[in-house]
Amino acid sequence: xxxxxxxxxxxxxxxxxxxxxxxxxxxxxxxxxxxxxxxxxxxxxxxxxxxxxxxxxxxxxxxxxxxxxxxxxxxxxxxxxxxxxxxxxxxxxxxxxxxxxxxxxxxxxxxxxxxxxxxxxxxxxxxxxxxxxxxxxxxxxxxxxxxxxxxxxxxxxxxxxxxxxxxxxxxxxxxxxxxxxxxxxxxxxxxxxxxxxxxxxxxxxxxxxxxxxxxxxxxxxxxxxxxxxxxxxxxxxxxxxxxxxxxxxxxxxxxxxxxxxxxxxxxxxxxxxxxxxxxxxxxxxxxxxxxxxxxxxxxxxxxxxxxxxxxxxxxxxxxxxxxxxxxxxxxxxxxxxxxxxxxxxxxxxxxxxxxxxxxxxxxxxxxxxxxxxxxxxxxxxxxxxxxxxxxxxxxxxxxxxxxxxxxxxxxxxxxxxxxxxx
Ligand code: EPZ
Numbered sequence: 001x002x003x004x005x006x007x008x009x010x011x012x013x014x015x016x017x018x019x020x021x022x023x024x025x026x027x028x029x030x031x032x033x034x035x036x037x038x039x040x041x042x043x044x045x046x047x048x049x050x051x052x053x054x055x056x057x058x059x060x061x062x063x064x065x066x067x068x069x070x071x072x073x074x075x076x077x078x079x080x081x082x083x084x085x086x087x088x089x090x091x092x093x094x095x096x097x098x099x100x101x102x103x104x105x106x107x108x109x110x111x112x113x114x115x116x117x118x119x120x121x122x123x124x125x126x127x128x129x130x131x132x133x134x135x136x137x138x139x140x141x142x143x144x145x146x147x148x149x150x151x152x153x154x155x156x157x158x159x160x161x162x163x164x165x166x167x168x169x170x171x172x173x174x175x176x177x178x179x180x181x182x183x184x185x186x187x188x189x190x191x192x193x194x195x196x197x198x199x200x201x202x203x204x205x206x207x208x209x210x211x212x213x214x215x216x217x218x219x220x221x222x223x224x225x226x227x228x229x230x231x232x233x234x235x236x237x238x239x240x241x242x243x244x245x246x247x248x249x250x251x252x253x254x255x256x257x258x259x260x261x262x263x264x265x266x267x268x269x270x271x272x273x274x275x276x277x278x279x280x281x282x283x284x285x286x287x288x289x290x291x292x293x294x295x296x297x298x299x300x301x302x303x304x305x306x307x308x309x310x311x312x313x314x315x316x317x318x319x320x321x322x323x324x325x326x327x328x329x330x331x332x333x334x335x336x337x338x339x340x341x342x343x344x345x346x347x348x349x350x351x352x353x354x355x356x357x358x359x360x361x362x363x364x365x366x367x368x369x370x371x372x373x374x375x376x377x378x379x380x381x382x383x384x385x386x387x388x389x390x391x392x393x394x395x396x397x398x399x400x401x402x403x404x405x406x407x408x409x410x411x412x413x414x415x416x417x418x419x420x421x422x
Contacts (some may be wrong), residue, residue: 001395001397002421002422003392003419004381004392004393004417004418004419006381006390006415006416007366007390007416007417008364008387008388010414011250011251011414012247012252013414014254014413015255016254017256018239019046019069020044020236021195021236021237021238022239022401023190023238024191024195024234025233026050026053026093026096027169028195029041029050029053029057029073030093031173031199031200032057033062033075033078033100034225035075035076035203035226036224037074037224037226039073039075040070040071040230041072041232042069042231044066044068045402046069047400047401047404051066052087052091054071054073057097059083059084059087060078060082060083060097061077063077083097083108084111085111088111092113093166094110094111095110095123095166096166096170096173097110099130099170102135102174103176104224106147106149106150106152107148109140109143110146111144116373117372118332118337119332119334125161125162125167126166127146129160129167130170130171130174132157133154133155133174133182134154135148135174152177152178152221153179153219154180155175155178155217156182157183157185158175158185159185160185163186163302165190167188171187172193172196172207173196175219176203176205176220177220177222177223178217179222180219180221182216182217183214183215185213187213188303189213195233197215200217202229203225203226204225204226205218205219234263235258235259236404237263238309238310238375239404240285242310244264244276244285245271245382246382246410247276247287248276248287248290249293249383250385252287252413253287254286254287255286258283260283261282261285264285266307270296270298274317293317293318293321294322294323295321295325296317296321297327298314298327299327300329300330300331301331302331308330308332308335310375311335313379313382314327315356315379316342319342319349320361321360324358324359325357325358327358328354328355328356329355336356338379341369341371341376342383344367345367346367346387347361347364348361364388366387366388366389366390367391367392368391371395371399374403377398378399378403378406380393381399381417385415
């Protein structure tokens with residue numbers, strides 16, 4: 001297995017180009033199932049999860065041409081509606097084919113996603129959403145088997161008693177080809193939801209309320225959607241936030257290009273609270289280091305609140321702040337796997353339920369640590385870059401799922417980082 005060897009303690013300098021958003025691209029790829037014509041996707045991040053989702057579509061019978069950052073997908077040739085365990089077990093986001101397959105083919109069976117390091121992550125809200133549109137859903141031998149009414153799904157009101165990104169995405173895609181109007185109440189408002197809603201609107205299923213928690217979708221009544229313009233993935237707000245945390249933790253001045261500043265506003269605000277300063281342009285942002293990092297208090301919440309996907313990265317920065325920081329994780333029940341690994345680097349972090357107290361230490365020191373999930377692994381890289389000496393970050397297959405060319409981008413700004421084989 002690969003691992004990263006990082007020599008920390010160096011100031012970095014220069015600029016990083018942000019890739020397309022993994023979590024937006026995954027939903028966009030699933031939504032191409034709604035069309036029976038070729039669709040061109042651009043600005044895709046070159047990461048494992050994108051390749052896995054494209055492979056899933058090919059296993060369903062779609063034709064896919066894919067280079068690093070672009071794909072041309074033709075779902076007119078889909079001849080199966082079964083998302084098998086082997087693929088779904090690799091990536092939970094495979095569940096995003098449930099809505100579009102039901103909407104276009106009126107039936108599908110999707111393996112229940114396996115467990116996940118950061119929490120149980122049930123899909124009950126996804127199932128309730130499609131049942132509201134008339135689907136009959138049963139669980140059979142580890143598969144969610146769903147069947148739409150003879151004439152297709154029927155528009156209805158879907159009320160999410162809990163905000164769910166994936167649930168909202170499946171509801172949007174199920175409603176797209178349903179008969180009649182669907183209203184989604186308490187919908188997620190993440191930028192990836194907005195991009196997906198815009199794509200469905202472009203494709204011919206009118207969507208109102210885009211960007212709000214109340215969406216209205218006028219389904220096409222069984223007519224396939226037509227995405228006749230290339231769809232460019234929005235910039236990855238979590239990758240951008242991660243590199244801002246790299247700058248903060250190493251007291252470096254870094255510029256990020258190709259960012260959507262509005263999508264990273266809470267991240268910028270929190271780093272300003274920690275003493276960093278920013279120069280902001282239309283599509284780029286420069287972080288200037290704090291004199292001495294100040295403490296930060298964070299409670300994760302749904303967009304536009306503080307993103308749970310940035311929690312681990314901020315914890316890495318807070319380990320060397322001047323006073324105790326508090327971080328409360330409100331979305332997932334087990335998203336503190338990085339705490340014990342950070343403590344191996346000399347951090348002093350204490351957990352009480354879903355609250356972490358990060359007590360200040362003067363500095364971190366290199367050690368061997370193990371990545372446990374995608375964002376935890378980027379937190380370990382941040383800590384390693386700020387630690388004295390050499391750190392080995394193992395099990396970086398987690399990192400490869402969601403960060404495009406991480407070592408290259410870091411080496412370009414002066415980081416001493418090398419990928420090695422066990
Ligand atoms: C998406 O996951 C992201 N993944 C996650 O990013 C992100 O952390 C999460 O949204 C929250 O922002 C992708 O977009 C591929 P949820 P998702 O449904 O859709 C509970 C990363 O690092 N819930 O909003 O699975 C769930 O257990 C990944 O890129 C139910 O109870 O998140 C969780 O506690 C990690 N029932 C909370 O809601 C359901 O049916 C939020 O989950 C669905 C979710």
